[in-house]
Amino acid sequence: MASLAAAPRLSSVPRAIRLRAASGFWQVESGAVDLFAVRLEGTADRPPVGAWHPLGQVAAGEAFGGLPPGSDAGKGVFALEILAVPQPGTLIRDGAPAADSPPFAGFDGWIRRIVEAVEPPLRPRDLSAVELHGAAGTLAAGAAVCSARDLLWLKASAPLRLCDRETIATGTPVALSPAIWTRAEADCAVTIAT
Known part of the structure; x- marks a missing residue:
């Protein structure tokens, strides 16, 4: 795992x-870290565009x-970053969660934050919520599903459309x-996993 000191920076x-x-992977001990999406033109040696x-x-x-x-990396003139x-005075530590933390809890929270950061389109009326951790089953063509509560990982034997936008490979x-x-x-x- 890379240390925070070695993490790539925007010049x-x-x-x-x-x-x-x-x-x-890092834990915020005190203070806060602000997250931004930017477009880079060319390399990270140049300032963000817009x-x-x-x-x-x-x-x-x-x-x-x-x-x-992501799927847009290296395409065209701009790349998403x-x-x-x-924030000034923020204390960040490298590495794994504390021993008394549930495994991957920090990682799941981070992935959920990033996945939900972009506003999805309106939820479809035919959306079904699933809770079956470790389950296997079938989805009919056109069926839409989300998690009932926690972050879930779903793998399918056919392509999926994430929020009816991006195609996810089999x-x-x-x-x-x-x-x-x-x-x-x-x-x-x-198959569904946590």
């Missing part, structure tokens, strides 16, 4: 951590970390929450 704003290029779009804040006791490159900007785990849903493009077998 024009050295406090700004480039999460799409980072591989670490407005910084606020995505929220990671508060004391919460965690954040690096993100894999998520920046984490610690077998790719999809993070679902009560606010984030997916729709089956064809009849498929699914």
